[in-house]
Amino acid sequence: MPLLQSILLCSLFVFAPSTAFSGEKVELVILHVNDTHGKMQPYEAGEWGEVGGIARLSTLIKQTRRENPDRVLFLHAGDILSRGDPVTVYYGGRINFRAYEKMGVDAITPGNGEFYMGIENLQNQAARVSIPFVHANALYRNHGNSIFPPYVIKEVNGIKIGILGLGLVRTWHNSSQKLTLDDPIEVAKQYVPELRPKVDLLIALTHIQAKNDSLLAAAVPELDLIVGGDSHTRLNSPSRIPRANGQGSVPIVQARHYFQFMGRVDIELERDGDKVRINKVDGRLIPINAETTPDPEIENFIAQYAAPLNEVIARSEIELKNDRDAPSPLGDLVVNAVLSQTRADIAIIHGNQGEFDIKPGDITLADINRIRWYHSRIVTARLTGAQIQQLLAARFYNVAGCRFTKIESQVTDLRINGQPVDSAATYLVATEQQVAFRNSVFESVHVDFTGQRVDTALESHLRHVAVIR
Ligand SMILES: [Zn+2]
Structure with missing residues (x-):
C-alpha cells in the first residue's frame, strides 16, 4: 500500500469517529410493564378509582413516541396471560400478543404465567406475531436448546441495545414437564461475555423477582439496567446496586402489576470515540388511570374479540x-x-x-x-x-x-x-x-x-x- 494512502487510512481510523461523534449526547426512553396478567380492561382500585387498561397504556406509549421520535424502546417483563380476563383465556393469549405487536413491543421475556396453557400454546402464539421473545435459561429437556433466543439486539437512535431474557418456569407443572430451568444468574454470566462487546447498552429483561434482580446486579456488574417482574414490586424510582469495582451502580426497575403503572426510564448516553458512555439513568412510574384516553385502535381490536364471548x-x-x-x-x-x-x-x-x-x-x-x-x-x-x-x-x-x-x-x-x-x-x-x-x-x-x-x-x-x- 502506498505510504500516503496508508497514512490517510490510519488517520481516518484514529480521528474520524472522535471528531464526528465525541461528546455527542444521545437520549433513550425505555418504557416497561410487567405482570399485567391479561387484565386488559380498566378496573376499580379503591381510593385510586378506575385504573389500568391496555388501551390506555397504548395511548401513553404513542404519546411518548411522538415526543421522542426514534428513541423509545418498549419492553414487557412477563406474566401476560395467567389469571387473565375471558379474552385472554379463551384465545390462549393470541389477542394479548397481537395487541402488544400493534403497540410495537420491542421484546418480551415470558413469565411463568405464559406457560400454564402449555409450552406448545406459547410457541404457537409466539410464532403468529413478530415480537422478539427472549428467554436464556428455560431449555428443552430433550435437546438442551433454549425455548426462545436468549437475547435480541436492537438498534435505537444509533445505539446498539442488547436485551437478555431471564425468567422463571414452574417445572413441576405439567405444562412445563418438557422443560428445565437453569439458574438465571449463572446463565447471565455465560452470555454476558459474548453479548457485552456487541452492544452499547446491556439490559436484562427478567421475570425472577426483585430480590433476585438485586443478586443478579451484584453478580453481573456489566449490566446497565435490569427491567424486572414477577414480584409485582412497585419501584417508584430505580433501586441501585453498587458495582463492586466502584464504577457506579446497576439500576433495577419494576412497575408493579395489572397496568396500574407504565415504567419509564430515561437514559442519557454520550459518545466517546467509538465507545458509548452512560451519563445518567433516571426512572419513574407513570400511573395508568382515567386521565388517559384509551387508544381506540387497541380498544376496538379487543372489543371485536370480546363480543362473541357474550x-x-x-x-x-x-x-x-x-x-x-x-x-x-x-x-x-x-x-x-x-x-x-x-x-x-x-x-x-x-x-x-x-x-x-x-x-x-x-x-x-x-x-x-x-x-x-x-x-x-x-x-x-x-x-x-x-x-x-x-x-x-x-x-x-x-x-x-x-x-x-x-x-x-x-x-x-x-x-x-x-x-x-x-x-x-x-x-x-x-x-x-x-x-x-x-x-x-x-x-x-x-x-x-x-x-x-x-x-x-x-x-x-x-x-x-x-x-x-
Ligand atoms: Zn405475576
Missing part, C-alpha cells in the same frame, strides 16, 4: 358459589360436566381457579373462562379402588360419581356408582392432566388424552343442560 349458553335459576379448596356448588357443576362428557365411572379434578360465582341469570361463554383459566386437558385412566382411595386422601379435589368420608386424610366408606368400592377392581377415572402428572398412582397406569379440556367439557355440558335449577 353469547348466552345456559341459564341458572340459582346461585352457584365457588370454593377453590372445599366442596362447592360451582365445583360440583364443573366436575359433573367432566363426568358426563367423558362417561367415566368417576371424575376427580382440582378446584376452579377463578374467584367467580354464577349468579341467577344468564351464563355466557365469557363466564366459563372466568371459572377455568388454564385450558386444562382431560385425561382418563383405569385405577384400582385402592389407588382411587390413595388419590382422594392426598388433597382436596372436586369429585363426581363417588361418595366417601374423609377425616384427616383418611378416606373411608368409599362408594362408586352407589356400590362399596372393590379395592382390587379397576374403575375408569376422568381427571385433568395436572392431577395425573403430580400423583404417583398414575405412574404405573396408562393415561389417555380425551381431546377435551375442562373448560370445553363445561361449555358442552351447559349447552346441553340449558337451565340449572
Whole structure:
C-alpha cells in the first residue's frame, strides 16, 4: 500500500469517529410493564378509582413516541396471560400478543404465567406475531436448546441495545414437564461475555423477582439496567446496586402489576470515540388511570374479540358459589360436566381457579373462562379402588360419581356408582392432566388424552343442560 494512502487510512481510523461523534449526547426512553396478567380492561382500585387498561397504556406509549421520535424502546417483563380476563383465556393469549405487536413491543421475556396453557400454546402464539421473545435459561429437556433466543439486539437512535431474557418456569407443572430451568444468574454470566462487546447498552429483561434482580446486579456488574417482574414490586424510582469495582451502580426497575403503572426510564448516553458512555439513568412510574384516553385502535381490536364471548349458553335459576379448596356448588357443576362428557365411572379434578360465582341469570361463554383459566386437558385412566382411595386422601379435589368420608386424610366408606368400592377392581377415572402428572398412582397406569379440556367439557355440558335449577 502506498505510504500516503496508508497514512490517510490510519488517520481516518484514529480521528474520524472522535471528531464526528465525541461528546455527542444521545437520549433513550425505555418504557416497561410487567405482570399485567391479561387484565386488559380498566378496573376499580379503591381510593385510586378506575385504573389500568391496555388501551390506555397504548395511548401513553404513542404519546411518548411522538415526543421522542426514534428513541423509545418498549419492553414487557412477563406474566401476560395467567389469571387473565375471558379474552385472554379463551384465545390462549393470541389477542394479548397481537395487541402488544400493534403497540410495537420491542421484546418480551415470558413469565411463568405464559406457560400454564402449555409450552406448545406459547410457541404457537409466539410464532403468529413478530415480537422478539427472549428467554436464556428455560431449555428443552430433550435437546438442551433454549425455548426462545436468549437475547435480541436492537438498534435505537444509533445505539446498539442488547436485551437478555431471564425468567422463571414452574417445572413441576405439567405444562412445563418438557422443560428445565437453569439458574438465571449463572446463565447471565455465560452470555454476558459474548453479548457485552456487541452492544452499547446491556439490559436484562427478567421475570425472577426483585430480590433476585438485586443478586443478579451484584453478580453481573456489566449490566446497565435490569427491567424486572414477577414480584409485582412497585419501584417508584430505580433501586441501585453498587458495582463492586466502584464504577457506579446497576439500576433495577419494576412497575408493579395489572397496568396500574407504565415504567419509564430515561437514559442519557454520550459518545466517546467509538465507545458509548452512560451519563445518567433516571426512572419513574407513570400511573395508568382515567386521565388517559384509551387508544381506540387497541380498544376496538379487543372489543371485536370480546363480543362473541357474550353469547348466552345456559341459564341458572340459582346461585352457584365457588370454593377453590372445599366442596362447592360451582365445583360440583364443573366436575359433573367432566363426568358426563367423558362417561367415566368417576371424575376427580382440582378446584376452579377463578374467584367467580354464577349468579341467577344468564351464563355466557365469557363466564366459563372466568371459572377455568388454564385450558386444562382431560385425561382418563383405569385405577384400582385402592389407588382411587390413595388419590382422594392426598388433597382436596372436586369429585363426581363417588361418595366417601374423609377425616384427616383418611378416606373411608368409599362408594362408586352407589356400590362399596372393590379395592382390587379397576374403575375408569376422568381427571385433568395436572392431577395425573403430580400423583404417583398414575405412574404405573396408562393415561389417555380425551381431546377435551375442562373448560370445553363445561361449555358442552351447559349447552346441553340449558337451565340449572
Ligand atoms: Zn405475576
